Amino acid sequence: MEAAKTPDKDAGRNQQERQSKLYEIIKAIHEAESFVKVFPYVEREMLILLKAERLTVYQRGRHEREIVSKYKTGKDIKEIRLALTSTSSIAGFVALTHRPVLIDDVYNLQRLAEIHPQLNFDNSYDQLSGFRTRSMIVVPIKFKETLLGVLQLINRVGGGAFTSPDLKVALEVAQVIGPKFHYDFQATQGPYEYLIHRKLLTPEKLEELKKKSVKDKLSIPQLLISELKLVPEEIGESLEHYYQVPFLKYDPDIQVPQDLIKNIKKSYLKSNLWVPVAFDQDRVTILIDDPNDFNRIMEIQKVLSARSYNICVGIPEDILRYLGEGVSTVHESGIEDNFNDIADKLENETTQDEGDVADTGVDENEATVVKLVNRLVIVASKINASDIHIEPSQGKNPAIVRMRVDGDCREMLKIPSTHIRAVIARIKIMSRLDISERRKPQDGKIGAKFHGKTIELRVATIPTVNGESAVLRVLAGGEKALPFDKLNFTERNEREVIRLIKHPHGIFLVVGPTGSGKTTTLHAVLGHINSPDRKIWTAEDPVEITQPGLQQVQVQPLIGFTFAAALRAFLRADPDIILIGEMRDKETSHIGVEASLTGHLVFSTLHTNSAPETVTRLLGLDLDPVDFADALLGVLAQRLLRTLCSECKEPYKPSPKEMAQIEHMYGHPTERFAEMVNSMGDITLYRAKEGGCERCGKLGYKGRTGIHELLVATPEMKNLIARNATIAEIRMLAINEGMTSLMQDGIWKVMKGQSDIIQLRKVVAE
Secondary structure (H helix, E strand, O other): OOOOOOHHHHHHHHHHHHHHHHHHHHHHHHHOOOHHHHHHHHHHHHHHHOOEEEEEEEEEOOOOOEEEEEEEOOOOOOOOEEEOEEOOOHHHHHHHHOOOEEEOOOOOHHHHHHHOOOOOOOOHHHHHHOOOOOOEEEEEEEEOOEEEEEEEEEEEOOOOOOOHHHHHHHHHHHHHHHHHHHHHOOOOOOOOHHHHHOOOOOHHHHHHHHHHHHHHOOOHHHHHHHHOOOOHHHHHHHHHHHHOOOEOOOOOOOOOOHHHHOOOOHHHHHHHOEEEEEEEOOEEEEEEOOOOOHHHHHHHHHHOOOOEEEEEEOOHHHHHHHOOOOHHHOOOOOOOOOHHHHHHHHHHOOOOOOOOHHHOOOOOOOHHHHHHHHHHHHHHHHOOOOEEEEEOOOOOOOEEEEEEEOOEEEEEEEEOOOOHHHHHHHHHHHOOOOOOOOOOOEEEEEEEEEOOEEEEEEEEEEEEOOEEEEEEEEEOOOEOOOOHHHOOOOHHHHHHHHHHOOOOOEEEEEEOOOOOOHHHHHHHHHHHHOOOOOOEEEEEOOOOEOOOOEEEEEOEHHHOEOHHHHHHHHHOOOOOEEEEOOOOOHHHHHHHHHHHHOOOEEEEEEOOOOHHHHHHHHHOOOOOHHHHHHHEEEEEEEEEEEEEOOOOOEEEOOOHHHHHHHHHHHOOOHHHHHHHHHHHOOOOEEEOOOOOOOOOOOOOEEEEEEEEEEEEOOHHHHHHHHOOOOHHHHHHHHHHOOOOOHHHHHHHHHHOOOOOHHHHHHHOOO
């Protein structure tokens, strides 16, 4: 007799069938001579796979201002044309922002406003056809960063809404269509590749011009004109093949519509290299040097409110000529200026000598203010700063800019009091905050690209008695996971961690204050156990480190997508391993325990000071002590300790008094300290060299390493937890079972010459 099929097996089989069908669709697109030939098959199979009623694929043309429904389900309307860059339709919005959207009900105005305040659903086609649109998936079709079209799915068969896995399928298919459209359009892979195809430029000469462009602060198109004697039309044709938008060269007869830019500083337009060149019936034509920079496109939309936008590509020098500038002013927003130069410019700019500093009239879009903020971000990234602090001072005293590097703050710059409000306003504009609200704290994010490197920052503005203060946390966006063997565990801790994470189920926690490296450690652990046979889901805020093989999710509490909501969703998505960014509340911790008891390995973090304290903190969230004891594998508490510069650290012999002091700091059990000293033989300690060296910035310290405290949930420990024991009881048993405290682990690393007692005392209390 055949055994009854379990729901889990059915779900697994359905998932496998879904993946197999998706693979067949992708393979068919790959192998097809053109997309037009494979579309009937793609349409049929996609509608079946996603249980959708209709599928539309919009395509753009190089000289068209619209995306056109070249491939679509339904014969109600012969052709649909939508403004290429507009918020008046959902597909147009996706084309404008390059952002995929998943909408349950397109007639829900509140939901549309959450995505974008000006987003509308164009219902004219529903009215013409009698078809009623409900739910939609809309994703961009791109080749690299160039938009080539939009893929749109409408309505789940039988009602209901599309899901996040459906959105993922649509994105995967769009990724395959992109190269097909790229081939159909005869698009190139770089802005000057068409010139190379035409033998007007060689790859070697292009590399030479790129270096010269940085050195001389001239654009590559200008150098192509001056050195290779190319005409703008030839360069424009090459730009069109890459960006797939019309090229517009300088025309002295074109007058910039002054009404559009009367409230915009020209210095802002010059530094951001864009200009409106035409305005007709709510449509603005924008000339920009990089149409693929959709962050700038979105900022343009905020500055110029219109129903739709016609984007053209231009030569940077031509854009400046429309703004009344010559070639000599072209450079990349002052990125090469140093802090002192910018500070001098700020001091020399005209400001009012009398009255309150808030009324100086300095604009947040002034070129020098834009340069300063850009430079702050670039320098912070270069010196590996974790935070930028911009702090106003009393009265007319200059504001202070400090950066936190390796855990310590350094003063980097002073900003004149006349400019601090403009600097804060500029940061608010970049992070899409309300510049008119100065009474309440605000939170936002900045995504920027400088010299090809993407930099993400989390912004917090806070009103103080001296004015608004801002703190910018530099996020490690897209960084690779640290190798497990670089975590600097002791032999015992490494052995036990490896043993614990091999368990098929249970909870493993990494705890410590903000900035103690918890996420880095967890991703190193995941990297150690990540394999093709394991399904790993992570919910993080933010996603700072990415790894292939992981399904990583960004939580969004403002729309109700919390850690608890993500965890519930993961349990329906066939997980083996789950990482939850933080067990910060009762709901998340309860679901985490339940997940571990039902056969999943769960990793998470908590903001506690020690491993034993973590146990009592979680029990204080009304967890059942017996269930929690059964689920717990271990708790790893950690801190980050500044390390001595390997190039200039100085060896010395510690005095008996210093050794006695270190032994006192080590504490119980004292025999372990004696064993450690005896194993090392002749003791040599190290200290920072006064004045440091060039490698460490004359500080004597460079980098940080982890110090750890690992509590292992042995059977005896589980018994203590199950009877709700005190922190002291848990700590004593853990030490007797081999746990070394944070202080003891730090002392071991001091004895090995990695750091010194001064730094250890800064991060661990005696």
